[in-house]
Amino acid sequence: xxxxxxxxxxxxxxxxxxxxxxxxxxxxxxxxxxxxxxxxxxxxxxxxxxxxxxxxxxxxxxxxxxxxxxxxxxxxxxxxxxxxxxxxxxxxxxxxxxxxxxxxxxxxxxxxxxxxxxxxxxxxxx
Numbered sequence: 001x002x003x004x005x006x007x008x009x010x011x012x013x014x015x016x017x018x019x020x021x022x023x024x025x026x027x028x029x030x031x032x033x034x035x036x037x038x039x040x041x042x043x044x045x046x047x048x049x050x051x052x053x054x055x056x057x058x059x060x061x062x063x064x065x066x067x068x069x070x071x072x073x074x075x076x077x078x079x080x081x082x083x084x085x086x087x088x089x090x091x092x093x094x095x096x097x098x099x100x101x102x103x104x105x106x107x108x109x110x111x112x113x114x115x116x117x118x119x120x121x122x123x124x125x126x
Contacts, residue, residue, distance in 0.1 A: 021039060081121040
């Protein structure tokens, strides 16, 4: 993972101040920043970085550094859902994710083509 550390990020000062954001003072007198239309162009990685990552990929895959240790076999998706308690009163699954709208869509959409292993595990009633 140390290969990913390129050191401290330093912006080339010869380019002048950044035009990606504007500084302003809000009504409460607090200094704030807002992005300009040029900020959108900074959301993609530069090509040299992508090339560097492609060259580094085999080494990263070979080392497997940072990869979590899996204690046992992880069940597939349908098995995980099948083992979940779907009782809304207990709130066991609804605390982790708001799946109710997803289930309404899955069960209410007649044109949705779900693979049979998935269709069988979703509750028909909540």
